[in-house]
Amino acid sequence: MEQPLKVMVIDDSRTIRRTAQTLLGEVGCEVITASDGFDALAKIVDHAPRIIFVDVLMPRLDGYQTCAIIKHNALFKDTPVxxxxxxxxxxxxxxxxxxxSDQFLTKPFTKEELLEAIRVHVPGFAEHAHHAP
Known part of the structure; x- marks a missing residue:
């Protein structure tokens, strides 16, 4: 059994985090959530997600700043954001x-849009989707 695909969702809205977790969990992804950029940065180091979705408007550290920090880090610069x-x-x-950033998705997003973004940026993801009921 392959490892589930690790996807990170950074958003200060609990609703958005839960929605993304449900939608992506249904297709077998492991979803790591963070409520803001600072929270996310520690978790990125711990979990090394394959793709990161980040909300633009967040307190403390916004999505643009969070993305810039990820892209300036040698270990994570190739992680799609x-x-x-x-x-x-x-x-x-x-x-x-x-x-x-690798892509810009407008909210509210659909399950299809999330999956399409993962398919585009994470090679080999399409195969995972078939395991879901």
Whole structure:
């Protein structure tokens, strides 16, 4: 049995964290959640997720800053980071590219969009999806 795919979801909304956990858990992913960037950084080191979803608007350390820190770390710079935002303006997307994010997803997202983002950025993920009932 292969290891489940580790996905990290960083969002200060408990609802979003729970939703992502449920949706991704259904397809066999192991979901690590964090409520803000600081909380996330320690967990990234511990868990080494294969892909990270991070909300743009968070207190203390926002999604852009969190993404920049991940991308500047030699160990994690190749980890795909997908920004989540309820705003999908050009400015937001441009800022996302500046900090090195791999994709920008607008909230509310669907299960399909989450899975599609994982498929695009994590090689070999598609096979995992077939094990789910």
């Amino acid at each position: 997908v920004l989540l935002s309820s705003r999908d303006g050009l400015f937001d997307k441009a800022r996302g590219r500046v900090v090195g």
